[in-house]
Amino acid sequence: MHVKKNFALAVVLLNLTLAIYASNFLKKPLTVALANGTNSPSIESCDMEGNTVNEFDPGDQVYVKGNGLEPGGLYNIYIVQDYSFWKLYETEITDLYVVVGPVTVDVDAVGGIENQPALIWEAASPGSYDIWADSLTDGEQEVYDECDVVYKLGVEEPGFIVIPEMLIVAIPVLFAYLTAISARRRRLQSKSITKQPAP
Secondary structure: OHHHHHHHHHHHHHHHHHHHHHHHHOOOOOOOEEOOOOOOOEEEEEOOOOOEOOEEOOOOOEEEEEEOOOOOOEEEEEEEEOOOOOOOOOOEHHHOOEEEEEEEEEEOOOOOEOOOOEEEEOOOOOEEEEEEEEEOOOOOOOEOOOOOEEOOOOOOOOOEEEOOHHHHHHHHHHHHHHHHHHHHHHHHHHHHHHHOOOO
């Protein structure tokens, strides 16, 4: 009976872990929205080569790249804890938990961040985060307005996540635990069958 309870608990934990892990890989297509609802300009988290990255390990460097921004403009880039209530002209910097920033970036003549990708976070910590590009050239500073860009706004997921190491090792550990329980269960069943008297 005790083995069955352990097995059931391990299966539940494994399913939960796999669901969390899989949800980060089977995401909806990226949607980068401007405050006014258009699909441009954009800002994304990436690696030092400029490849879009939405999942980082603790301690990784996080870079950003942007396109379609105001040519020749200036933006303050912030990394904030995942925030679900972005509202035009209502969300202020005081509503957010700023993890990194402001990091001021220049925009080139074609709307890309100068010398992108730009390093924004030297050593990432576990958690879920949004990226906010607050225009210093137009609109109101430190208030989310139509001149700003939030990565993946309108998608029910954070801009990017930093996966805790514990979650990374949880899957193989749970798999090993399930295997051990299953092997023990088979041994117990085998012993009980051999102990039964022949008819």
